[in-house]
Amino acid sequence: MKRVIKTRRLVLLAIIVLPFAVAWAEYADVVINMQAEDKGMSPVIFPHWFHRVRFQCSVCHVDIGFKTKAGASGITMDKISQGQYCGACHNGEIAWSAENCDFCHSGTPGLETGVEGGHKTAGPGYY
Amino acid sequence: MISLRARAMTIIGLLVSVLAVFVHAAVAQDNPNAFNRLMKPPSERNAPPESDGIHDPTADGTLMLQPPQESFAGLPKSRSGNYVNWSEAIENGQLAPRSDLHNPDAQAIVLDLNIIREVKGSMPDVVYPHKQHTQWLDCSNCHPAIFIPMKGANQISMASILMGEKCGVCHGKVAFPVSECRRCHSKPKPMDQP
Numbered sequence: 001m002k003r004v005i006k007t008r009r010l011v012l013l014a015i016i017v018l019p020f021a022v023a024w025a026e027y028a029d030v031v032i033n034m035q036a037e038d039k040g041m042s043p044v045i046f047p048h049w050f051h052r053v054r055f056q057c058s059v060c061h062v063d064i065g066f067k068t069k070a071g072a073s074g075i076t077m078d079k080i081s082q083g084q085y086c087g088a089c090h091n092g093e094i095a096w097s098a099e100n101c102d103f104c105h106s107g108t109p110g111l112e113t114g115v116e117g118g119h120k121t122a123g124p125g126y127y
Numbered sequence: 128m129i130s131l132r133a134r135a136m137t138i139i140g141l142l143v144s145v146l147a148v149f150v151h152a153a154v155a156q157d158n159p160n161a162f163n164r165l166m167k168p169p170s171e172r173n174a175p176p177e178s179d180g181i182h183d184p185t186a187d188g189t190l191m192l193q194p195p196q197e198s199f200a201g202l203p204k205s206r207s208g209n210y211v212n213w214s215e216a217i218e219n220g221q222l223a224p225r226s227d228l229h230n231p232d233a234q235a236i237v238l239d240l241n242i243i244r245e246v247k248g249s250m251p252d253v254v255y256p257h258k259q260h261t262q263w264l265d266c267s268n269c270h271p272a273i274f275i276p277m278k279g280a281n282q283i284s285m286a287s288i289l290m291g292e293k294c295g296v297c298h299g300k301v302a303f304p305v306s307e308c309r310r311c312h313s314k315p316k317p318m319d320q321p
Binding site: 024025026027028029031042045047048049050052053054055056057058059061062063064068088089094100101102103104105106107108109111115116118 | 167171172173174176179180181182183186187188189191192193195198199207208209210211213222224225226227228229235262263264265267268296297299300301304
């Protein structure tokens with residue numbers, strides 16, 4: 001019951017705050033929703049800024065093998081639990097484990113896969 | 128059963144939120160010709176996850192995430208992107224992102240080599256610094272897929288960059304955007320040029 005009230009308060013807070021806040025996603029946040037919502041989870045928001053503070057681009061984009069195009073890597077929870085992609089770090093050793101579903105799957109439902117916060121073009125750049 | 132207090136709070140909350148929607152609508156309609164209607168004022172930069180428009184503010188996980196401003200507080204500023212000058216942060220030692228997944232002491236191989244690209248028109252020529260790029264990237268991030276490592280072999284245009292090719296693979300998405308003209312176009316043409 002306490003949880004219900006807490007959730008209700010959050011919803012109210014959101015209703016009060018949202019009309020005032022314009023949607024300004026942090027630069028280079030990536031929405032990953034190739035499969036998440038189809039499988040009943042919220043979309044994933046990947047914050048580039050948080051990760052680049054700790055690791056160079058090449059660690060993920062060369063060593064781990066993330067493509068530099070949103071939606072192109074084919075990330076699945078199976079691969080993550082086998083230590084690929086996010087699972088290379090999010091294994092409870094280098095970073096918190098993938099059991100914390102809602103840290104990543106925290107996106108607003110309905111978002112499309114792509115890079116947020118940057119400039120938008122109609123070409124292949126609109127990943 | 129929900130307690131009386133909780134019910135009262137819920138009702139008050141609902142009333143306030145309905146009021147908030149109306150007040151907001153009134154403010155927005157107040158002056159349609161307001162200056163900088165779509166420009167982000169400094170107070171709204173680096174919004175915390177719960178109000179950034181893409182995180183679900185009702186999800187428990189959202190509230191666990193670090194707000195960007197907490198991380199960026201002491202870092203050198205820039206005028207766009209994350210509003211952080213990432214290269215300067217490495218240069219002055221405030222950030223030391225690891226270059227290896229498992230070895231925190233591994234050092235990246237940094238190449239200090241500037242490439243000058245002469246450009247058409249009156250725009251200053253482009254100085255491409257390998258140094259700042261290799262502090263983040265491995266050679267294979269760019270060569271040979273994005274840039275052929277040979278002088279004169281790469282056709283680059285602002286149009287292709289805006290379409291997400293060449294420099295635009297990163298610049299405009301994760302590295303500073305192309306609105307920062309002079310950070311690349313930084314070598315003035317000689318004054319006596321015809």
